[in-house]
Amino acid sequence: MATRPDVLHIWRTIIPQSCYENDFVLHGILALSAAHKAYLLSGNRQLYLNLSDYHFNIGSETFRSQLSDEDERKKNQKPLFLFGGVVIIHILTSTLRTHNSEADAIENLVRLARAIKGFRVIILSCLSWSAMTDLAALDSGSRPFTSKELGEMDLSIRNTNLPFDILETLEDLQAFQTKNAPPGLDSPYEKATLGLRDIAKTLAACGVFSEAGIVLRWLYFLDADILTDIETLQPPALLLVAYFAVILSSMEKTVWYLNGWGEAIIRQVDQLLEEDSKERSMFAWAKQQIPHKLP
Template sequence: MPSRRSHTKSRHGCLECKAKKVKCDQGKPTCARCTKSKQPCHYGVVSGKPCLSPTSLASGVNNPSPKLPWGISRFPSPVDPLETQQGTFTASDLNLMHHYSTVKFLPLAPNGAETEIWQKLAPEEAFKHRFLLYGILAFAALHKAYLYPATAPENTLLAMQHYTTAISLFRPVLSNIQPDNAVAAFLLSGLVVCISWALPMTSSDSMGNALVLTTGEKLQHILDIMRLLRGVREIVESGQAWTQQLAPIFNLVANEPDSIFPPDEEVILQALEQRVYAEVESPAENDMYSETLRNFRRYWPVEHSPYAHGLVYAWTTQNSNEFLNAILERRPPALLILAYHGALLHELTDCWWVGDKGRVIVQIVEELLPVGYKDIMEWPKMRAAQLRPSMNAP
């Protein structure tokens, strides 16, 4: 019997062939299979290096050479945006836009004003500003990945490709936000909030092999998202005078600083505050935690409030560099506050893009905190252990 011809597996085929698990001839700019099937052909980044620079999203406002969000730099970079066909609109793209326009999965609370913004204004702006168009396509692809597990790998790859393209096109806009592009820029910022949570918490080596993240790497991923969201807030605040029509999305009604909550919730908040203050080691640290906890109360999701889930996100955008650094340094009081936030995040009922990240946050903190914090961790652990209510259906 003749020996079987050996085959060296290539890791550098196009994303379409990888998704279908077929051999790719790696033809550029379009491989043979994609040429034959008349579909777009995209190649991933060969090296495992991120293509986006680690700096604040807001840095682009006054920076002549704007760079992209600090947080995005650690997300997987599946595609080189220069190799995507940015000038074409494929059948797949039309399918995604149809999905976005017809399926009720709006990024924020689906009240009448927001429905008008996301389903009418956003598509109109998207066809004038391609960075928003690709952001919408990425978001729609992630929703399809959530709805249809059988095709989740293909839709996730497609989402990440569109997201990378959106961010690449958005980069030059950051240094030149004007009345004619402000609405589209801020709509993309809102989508970035959702996409950043929806993207899978994964990593890969230079050959594209999936890696298991350590607890520390998961914590870094969450921190990246938190820094990203704060940058989004700064971008939104920089041009609100031009975007009054978007007020239903970005203008949330926070609680009053001296608000008193239902007795059971007040007990929870006071226990958290007492434990945090008991471990303060300096006046500067006391000021930092005071501000953080004050905002935690202001953005506590009051039951039945139409802004409840928006408030949970809003707290994340308010955090100082000092608090984020305290999390990075794994200081117990900061980690404890983060765990309570994770428990609230877990309970968002209409935010499919959050996935299980709230529960993951609580688990991360539980693994990092010393044994002496077991009692104060009971509440977030209990809340994160509950099944999430059913999320938006198609």
């Protein structure tokens, strides 16, 4: 579930302790364990997915009840935070249920983005980090460096599973967005692409200690207009998420619950983009990153 030593410590000691103290957190972890078993044992996948859903639904009842009660929120900040993370990972395991089908990939991505945004809002408005100092690594692991710090580092993409030319290609994407943006307006698409560049640089800086949160937090900062464009399948938004999908795909070897997301998104974008659209030529790079999977 993690690679950084400080995050591993949380999973090995703090989360099990919380499970002993809070039944709904225990059900959340059992849900994740069953989902992981479904990932490992495809022959019994449905059995373990049913078990995962069973535990998740039980835990969710208490989670929703405590989240809606101000006194319970104050009293149970740590377990609520932990189960919120379970919700995000549960959504990510949807590819196990759909057999990596591309039919719902964009819809699932929008659902994931809204869940991450909602979870972060809850953390910032309802919960206090001062009460959860022993969980701080779960947050800091997703943003270990600032943009300024990344700019001062001598980084090599070869420390990652990313395509070696990703930084140059993202520059090309940004130039494409600038060319096609309305004059005189700051494009949220360019900001989102800069965010993808920061992700690639952060993964290069972290190397083998890269956490899934580094990639997923991009969805939290995604502009609301872009999220609407993704939901309504606008070509510029589809192109952007295809590049994001390449980064997601690069994490699959180390993060089991991301398995299948990148491929499914790129497959659906491939189906949705018109052959004569101006985005097609830029999409070709993203499609080429999984040539053994796409025709």
